Every structure is written in C-alpha cells, then in structure tokens.
Amino acid sequence: MNKWIGAAGICINESNQVLMVLQGASDEKKLWSVPSGGLEIGETLEECCIRELREETGYDIRIIKPLFIKEGSSFGVTVEVHFFKIEVIGGEAKIQDPDQLIHDIAWKSAEEVKKLELSFPEDLKLILDLLDENL
Template sequence: MEKWIGASGVCINRNAQILMVLQGKPEEKKVWSVPSGGLEKNETIEECCIREIFEETGYEAEIVKRLFVKEGVSYGFEVEVHYFEVKVVGGNAKIQDPDQLIYDIAWKSADEIKDLELSFPEDRNLLIELINKKMVF
C-alpha cells in the first residue's frame, strides 16, 4: 500500500475559533478540514504545514508546537499526518490552492464543529478539545 505523508495546521484565534477550509474534488461532496496537504520533495514536514496553510487560506503562519502524528488508512492509502499548532502572522483570507480543491475559508467555533461534515470525522473531538483548552486562561 502506498504511504501518503502530510501535515495539518491547527490555528485557533482569540475568539476560540479554528481556521478551516471547505474542500473536495469537483465531483465530490464538499467537506470541512483544517488546512493540510502532502509533503513535497525536499521539504520538511514543518515547511509543508506552513506552505499548505498559505496555499489554502492566504494566511502566513508559523508553527507554535508539534501536536501529534496520526497514522492509519484513509481513502485507501496508508497515511502519516503531522499535526501542528500554528498562529497567523500575516496575509489575508484568499483561496489560492494550486490543486483547486478549496471552496471556502472560515473560522469555526467548537459549537459549529459539532455539526460540520468533516473530511476526517475522527478529528472532531480533538478539534473541540483543542479549542476548549485554548479558552482556559
């Protein structure tokens, strides 16, 4: 089985909302996800995370910390996805995805995430938990 390696950026703003994108192939139903994508040749996993956020959302970001690595099988591929907490340091919301798979960019609250159709439903509780942790000062 072919292995896909990628990165996801989890960005939570001061309003306790996560940066998310609505994505899918033209013929597919569109679903929500944190910005993410595949590792390119000669790129570190951290560089992949930052590049994907910029391509999918127009925001410039920097990594705050590594969160975890998710491994398993998804859509028929063995996957290894590195999740990072990131913060926006510049840019503006703008879809500029070279793959043309992004249809919307939005900041979503924990309550909204409960009802969203996600690309990776197994991430739902994790995303809500990360928002709730950020709300504790």
C-alpha cells in the first residue's frame, strides 16, 4: 500500500477566525478545508506546510507549534497528515496553487465553519477546539 504524507496549517486571526480554502478538481464538488498539501522529496514537514500555505493562500506564515498527526486510509492509500498551528507574517490572500485545486480563500468564524461542507469532516472538532482556545 502506498503512503501519502503531508502537512496542514491551522491559522487563527485576531478576530478569532480560521483560514480556510475552497478546494476541488474542476469536475468535483468544491469543499472547504484548512490549507494543506503533500510532502515533496527533500522537504521537511515544516517546509511543506510553509510552501503549501504560500501556494494555496498567498500568505507567508510562521509555524507556532505542531498540533497532531492524523493517520488513516483513503482510496487504498495510507495517509499521514501533520497539523501545525501557524500565524500569518506577511503576504496577501492570493491563490497561486500550481495544481489549480483552490477556488477561494476565506477567514471563517466558528459559527461559519460549523455550516461549511468540509473536505475532511473529521477535522471539524480540532478546528472548533482551537477557535475555543483562542477566546
């Protein structure tokens, strides 16, 4: 079985909103997620997180701390995603995704996140817990 390894960044702003992206291939339903992506050869997980955030959102970020590792299986592939708490240190909202899978960038409140259709519904509790911690 193949293994896909990636990184995801959870960023909460001063208004207690989380950074989200609307994603999906052109022929797929578009769903919301925290910015994330796959590890490239020779890249650390932290570098992957920083690169993916820049590509998907246009923001430059700093990693605050690792949060947890989500492991599972999807379509016959073992998946390992390393989540990091991050903060924006520069840049501006701009989609630069070379894979053309990102369709929108938005800051969402806890109430808004609860109403979104998520790419990974299992991430909802983590996102809401982090928003609660930030109050």
